[in-house]
Amino acid sequence: MNAIDIVLEEVAAMRGVSLNDLRASGGAKALTKPRQEAMYLARKLTLEANVEIGRRINRHDSTVCHAIHSIERRIDNVVGYGDELEAMGAAIMPRLRCAEVPVRTPLVDRVAALEACVQALAAQLAELAQIHSLTMREPVSAVLTAYRQFESDRYSGRERFAQQQLDRALKALQTTVEQKDIAA
Numbered sequence: 772m773n774a775i776d777i778v779l780e781e782v783a784a785m786r787g788v789s790l791n792d793l794r795a796s797g798g799a800k801a802l803t804k805p806r807q808e809a810m811y812l813a814r815k816l817t818l819e820a821n822v823e824i825g826r827r828i829n830r831h832d833s834t835v836c837h838a839i840h841s842i843e844r845r846i847d848n849v850v851g852y853g854d855e856l857e858a859m860g861a862a863i864m865p866r867l868r869c870a871e872v873p874v875r876t877p878l879v880d881r882v883a884a885l886e887a888c889v890q891a892l893a894a895q896l897a898e899l900a901q902i903h904s905l906t907m908r909e910p911v912s913a914v915l916t917a918y919r920q921f922e923s924d925r926y927s928g929r930e931r932f933a934q935q936q937l938d939r940a941l942k943a944l945q946t947t948v949e950q951k952d953i954a955a
Contacts (some may be wrong), residue, residue: 774817774872775827779864782809794829807838808856815838816860818873886940893944896951 786805821832846853
């Protein structure tokens, strides 16, 4: 079974609609939200492209893009909706893994791994600064500035929380380097 089909089946079951209704060409208003959620979760949980998601749900890839943007706006505007979708994704993920289909690594996991790398780099930078009496303030500030510019409004509340955790780790790195500069 295809990863998209698994996501569609799970969302249909969670929302109390039939799989055929999600794939139907009719635009019944009651099916709009579950269909958009299915497209959003298929994109976020699987490695499939919008074209393939659209094909599996009998829609055009531009409809998939619109659905993803609609859900992202709803996440930003409706309190708790992002958590609800995250819980749905977490419930679907074990079935995707059992089916041994390629899945997308959740951003939170990637940010946590990146945070660990940043902390390891902080320790290495502190050691280098101590050994070579280097002044690292400007390079660290440049990295922080570039990183903050990289952030965008497209992230959900949960993803922003993960970004904030990374920001704190980067700030700790900057503080460590500055303390080493003062001590040197």
